[in-house]
Amino acid sequence: xxxxxxxxxxxxxxxxxxxxxxxxxxxxxxxxxxxxxxxxxxxxxxxxxxxxxxxxxxxxxxxxxxxxxxxxxxxxxxxxxxxxxxxxxxxxxxxxxxxxxxxxxxxxxxxxxxxxxxxxxxxxxxxxxxxxxxxxxxxxxxxxxxxxxxxxxxxxxxxxxxxxxxxxxxxxxxx
Amino acid sequence: xxxxxxxxxxxxxxxxxxxxxxxxxxxxxxxxxxxxxxxxxxxxxxxxxxxxxxxxxxxxxxxxxxxxxxxxxxxxxxxxxxxxxxxxxxxxxxxxxxxxxxxxxxxxxxxxxxxxxxxxxxxxx
Numbered sequence: 001x002x003x004x005x006x007x008x009x010x011x012x013x014x015x016x017x018x019x020x021x022x023x024x025x026x027x028x029x030x031x032x033x034x035x036x037x038x039x040x041x042x043x044x045x046x047x048x049x050x051x052x053x054x055x056x057x058x059x060x061x062x063x064x065x066x067x068x069x070x071x072x073x074x075x076x077x078x079x080x081x082x083x084x085x086x087x088x089x090x091x092x093x094x095x096x097x098x099x100x101x102x103x104x105x106x107x108x109x110x111x112x113x114x115x116x117x118x119x120x121x122x123x124x125x126x127x128x129x130x131x132x133x134x135x136x137x138x139x140x141x142x143x144x145x146x147x148x149x150x151x152x153x154x155x156x157x158x159x160x161x162x163x164x165x166x167x168x169x170x171x172x173x174x175x
Numbered sequence: 176x177x178x179x180x181x182x183x184x185x186x187x188x189x190x191x192x193x194x195x196x197x198x199x200x201x202x203x204x205x206x207x208x209x210x211x212x213x214x215x216x217x218x219x220x221x222x223x224x225x226x227x228x229x230x231x232x233x234x235x236x237x238x239x240x241x242x243x244x245x246x247x248x249x250x251x252x253x254x255x256x257x258x259x260x261x262x263x264x265x266x267x268x269x270x271x272x273x274x275x276x277x278x279x280x281x282x283x284x285x286x287x288x289x290x291x292x293x294x295x296x297x298x299x300x
Contacts, residue, residue: 014241015215015241015244015245016211016214016215017208017211017212017215017244017245017248017249018244018245018248020207020208020211021194021197021198021208021248024197024198024201024204024207024208025197025198028197028198028199028201028204064237064240064241067237067238067240067241068222068237068238068241070237096240096243096244117243117244119247122197
């Protein structure tokens, strides 16, 4: 993986013990893989304040974000806010409920993955992050290649155009 | 010493092996999580106690739900079935007496966990 580009990851969970453990776990697991910066927030509202200026590549959201503060936005509402602010941010939804309806709802709202908080949750999250980072890098490379090939095509077209123009206007220059 | 639901004697309610492995043995990270646990668990217990007094099933359900994640990080696995039962009872808004009974078990184990974390935290300084 690319060690030059920094991968921004936002964690939004109202359980501080959990989010701190997840943040530390990701930092330890990806230490030698790529450059990452993980930030944790207790509410979606706090996350969105920072989101607009940083536009992280990945956001990990708890589905039950309003369990402690009933007036706070829930995970799906924050997912919608994130997608509205930057559709390229990949979102992983976390929940303790192994419920197909929550999974379908998450994907319907454009989540990239859905992880149930079982005993192996951290491994599953890391696996999901690894895949999302690889996909994101591949997408960036494809964009770069697309731009490079576009520039090359334009240059070649210009050269051909110039040669044709010279051939017509002043063929003596080519001799 | 206490016993779990199967009657097995438990010496320590916390199992820090999982947390230590997860953090790659990094003491400052482990200590940071322990500090958060020591602040958060009493707050969550208080919220559950208050909700029980007010017979507010929705708050009991939300806090027992969130507590499952907090206690699992510190390996207090014997609390998971207790919290699960409390959450299920609260979700169906019934049997406050059973919830009160389970809450006593929850409070006792949480206090033991807090004592253990306070004691073990010294090893991670």
